[in-house]
Amino acid sequence: FARSLHRRAQLDAATADTAEPPQGPQLAELASMCRDGGHTVAVDLADHTARRLEHKSAQVKAKALRVTRHLCGASPHYRSHMQSRHGQAVRALASFRGERDALRGDAPGEAVRREAKLALDAVYGDGSASQDGPRGGGAARDTSGFGSGS
Numbered sequence: 001f002a003r004s005l006h007r008r009a010q011l012d013a014a015t016a017d018t019a020e021p022p023q024g025p026q027l028a029e030l031a032s033m034c035r036d037g038g039h040t041v042a043v044d045l046a047d048h049t050a051r052r053l054e055h056k057s058a059q060v061k062a063k064a065l066r067v068t069r070h071l072c073g074a075s076p077h078y079r080s081h082m083q084s085r086h087g088q089a090v091r092a093l094a095s096f097r098g099e100r101d102a103l104r105g106d107a108p109g110e111a112v113r114r115e116a117k118l119a120l121d122a123v124y125g126d127g128s129a130s131q132d133g134p135r136g137g138g139a140a141r142d143t144s145g146f147g148s149g150s
Helices: 002-014 024-037 039-053 058-074 076-095 107-124 138-142
Strands: none
Touching (some): 002 039, 002 058, 039 058, 058 076
């Protein structure tokens, strides 16, 4: 029980309602807990991350999506639980429209939408983020043939 509270406190610290993004050591610590703790730890972290996605602050939502993206790469248990239980919540944030901030306008909402798209790629692994691979498109798509081009 105490370890679960410690994990949740670390996740809350990484997704705090502040302007600074989650730090690398925080993400690395969460990833090692998720990877080394097994299925139970991964499910607990996924459920708590999903609760952070429901927070009213756009900064907390964006940070929780960044944590999701990072932990999906660290643990297959976390990724499968996010797919089966919380994928709809991540998908809904791809079209998030929050309140406009007086100073920053729609920048927090844009950050949530951008992080949601990256998190969806991490959760579902559709590979649309890397289109410049050998089969993806990129330069191979631009080459049409031999000749002067005129």
